[in-house]
Amino acid sequence: MADDPLSHIPHLPMNPVTGHTLQILKDSYGFHHRNRAQFHGPYRFKVFGDWRVCLPGLAAMDLVLHDRDRIFSSREGWKTLHGIFDGGLALRDFEDHRRHRRIMQSAFRVAALQDYAARMDAAFGAALAGWPRGAPFAFYPRVKALTLRLGNQVLMGLDPDDPRSDGLNRAFTAEVAASMGLIRTPLPLTKMWRGQRSRAQLARQFLELIAQRRTSGGSDFFSQMCRARDEDGQGWTDDEIVDHFNFLLVAAHDTTASGLTSMVAALAQHPDWQQRVIDEVTHLDGQPLTVENLGTMVVTDRVFREAIRLRPPVPFIPRRALRDFSWPGEIVPAGTPPIRVPAGTRVLVCPGIEMMSPEFFAQPDQFDPDRFTPDRAEDRAHPMAWAPFGAGAHKCIGLHFATLQIKAFAVALLRHHRVRLAADTPSGWAHLPIPKPKDGLPIELLPKTG
Known part of the structure; x- marks a missing residue:
């Protein structure tokens, strides 16, 4: 069309009504692989009523994520949020x-991470004590509930039995569901309507805590955020704290639950690697979980890195172009002019x-x-080859915190047990909005010596 x-x-x-939305929701990886095989360069697709242009290749990732010319808006890209x-x-x-x-970086200081590591050790140990032994159960919903509880304890500093926890968890779950709702207007009883009501509920509860935590808060993340200052002494308003913590919950909860599930699935499918991680965990027996001790878990680190290479929590990153730009694509026949992408x-x-x-x-x-490993270092073959945490100014600020969580969980899980798949043939994974196993990943916890 000319216009x-x-x-x-x-x-x-x-589809003339839904565009490519249903194809992408059904099989996002397959959809993008088909486009690449067909077009060998930039292509467009229509999702949730909007056209989007995919730029394949690592050079395109470098252009968009490092955004040296400030062409691409992250805020406008994440329209679903x-x-x-x-x-x-x-x-x-x-x-901005x-x-x-x-300001947020101050909440990720080494001293704060040390406190988070100690809190995670206690929280994981207490929660795992109630998990079934020797009987199949779905891992993903269990670990999702666990990371929500961890958010309340480690991030918010609430007691494990605080009556507010269940309400906070329900509200947050409704927010995440709203982000992927097909109906984007908050009509009554839609996911977006429930999500916005839940956000208002969370905001009220966060605001009640802020005044107290600014003056007498502890070492939990929420208290750190209330007192956070940059090098110029600038902090956040109450509303800004609400905004940041509300978003931080999705970053610290859903993505961690997905990454943990990917790693546990890999360990269950590869017993030799599971044994190597168990050996590393055993080596830490009797030692406190500190940033330094967790840093020695190099095998666990490699296992986690490989698990999220195969199934990253955020496999697709959107932006919106603020002005026109041109892109040559990865595979361009000689003499082909660059592709113009409008603002x-x-x-x-x-x-x-x-x-x-x-x-x-x-x-x-x-x-x-x-x-x-250092002698292979395939992840360093290109600066953008391994980028599950993104890159550039918006690279995940909590990547070290997330890695600590993964290692602390591995210690708690494999200190006394090993993991076995309870299903011969896993049912596959859904990749949007966050990768998760379609069957919940049925597993069994067995005695480590068994």
Whole structure:
């Protein structure tokens, strides 16, 4: 169409009403692989009523995520989070983002991480004590509930039996569901309606805590955020704390639950690697969980890195172009002019697809944590080859915190037990909004010596 500013960019056939939305929700990886095989360069797709342009390849990831020319808006890219997670760090751009990130960084100081590690050790140990032994259970819903509880204890400093916890968990779950609702207007009884009501509920509860935590808070993350200051002594308003903590819950909860599930699935499927992690955990017996001690778990680190290479918690990263730009694509026949992408276009890059490239990873479909050893270092073959935490100004600020969580959980889980799959054939994974096993990942916990 002459009035279509993206008419020069190809796309696969689509439903006239829903576009490509249902195809993507059903099989997001397969959808993008089909487009790459068909077009060998940029392509467009229509989801939730909007056209988006996918830029394949690591050079495109470098362009978009490092954004040296300030072309791409993260806030406008994450449209599905609008109305629910507004004001979070990912929904801020440029100088505004930089200012808020500097303040938040103070909550991730080494001293704070030490406190978080100790809190996680106690929280994981207490929670796992109630998990079934020797009988199948679905791991994903269990660990999802556990990370929610951990958010209340470690991030908010609430007691394990605080009566507010269940309400907070229900409200947060409703927010996440709203972010992927097909109906984006908060009509009564829709997911968006429930999500916005839940956000208002959470905001009221956070505001009740802020005044107390600013003056007499503890070492939990929420208290750290209430007192956080950058090097110029600048902190946040009450409303800004609400915005940031509301978004932080999704970053610290859903993504961690997904990453933990990917790692436990890999350990259950590869008993040799599970034994190597158990040996590392055994070596820590009797030692407190500190940042330094967890840092010695190099095998566990490689296993986790490989698990989230194969199944990253955020496999697709959206942005919106604030002005026109041109892109040559990864595979361009000689003499082909660059592809023009107009201002206002929603742009997507796909670290989940790029980390499966045989150009940088030997046998990329295989689980092989040794690809991260110093002598192989496949993740360093290109600066963007391994990017499950993103890159550039918006690279995950909590990546070290997340790694501590993963290692602390591995210690708690494998200190006395080993993991076995309870289903011969796993039913596969859904990848949106956050990767999770369709069957919940049925497992059994067995005695370590068994």
